Amino acid sequence: MVKAVTSFGGSGLSDWLVQRVSGVVLLAYFLVVGSFLVCNGAELTYEQWSAYFDSTFMRVFSTAAVLSVVAHSWIGLWSVSTDYLTERMMGGKGTVLRLAFQAASAVVLFTYLVWGIQILWS
């Protein structure tokens, strides 16, 4: 089996599964937070909102969602970059472009990870 060094889990099968599990986590998360917002409407107060995210359940669920965003985004951006930022599509600079794009993606996603944990746990 070929190991892809820049892919998320090193194998296509593992990435395939992580992409689906993280996708389902995110769908559930957006539906839960979305329905909380829709149910409360414009009358939502700061006290209700912060109490909602202070609960252990929402902290853990939100952390799972942040981790899912990072993993899901990496696998998605990796798939896109390995399809289009290639020497076939971009000429001689393809590999350099792809690695630069992946490095920039890693910086952005790592920032999201730290930002999300900071919001939820501080």
Next chain:
Amino acid sequence: MTKSVATVNDKRPVNLDIGTIALPITAYTSILHRVSGVFLVAGMAVLFWLLGTSLSGAEGFEQAKACLDSFWGKLAVWAVLVGLSYHAAAGVKHLIMDAGIGETMKGGETGAKLVFAVTAVMVLLTGLWVW
């Protein structure tokens, strides 16, 4: 069998050059799934900012609220919600097809149309909610 000296770095033939063929509706669904995904990576910054600001204190909560009351704030959040709706619908279609449902050409076309239909409804619902 002739001995091949080709390596993986050689220019290998491409059998399917998508630039030269008419694309079916399923291809557009797939490309838009990718486009919306890349867009959402940037869109997440909007959601992280809104969450962080609204949870930073009563003052921050009002600031996030004021942002959602402004034209550009509404437009940005609506764009992210539309992107999320499309990406989620196309993602659920993937899960359904993973289960072996709608894998034929006809099934794929029906699935693609359903994704667009669900998104159209969500464009309206999220629009009504935001504005």
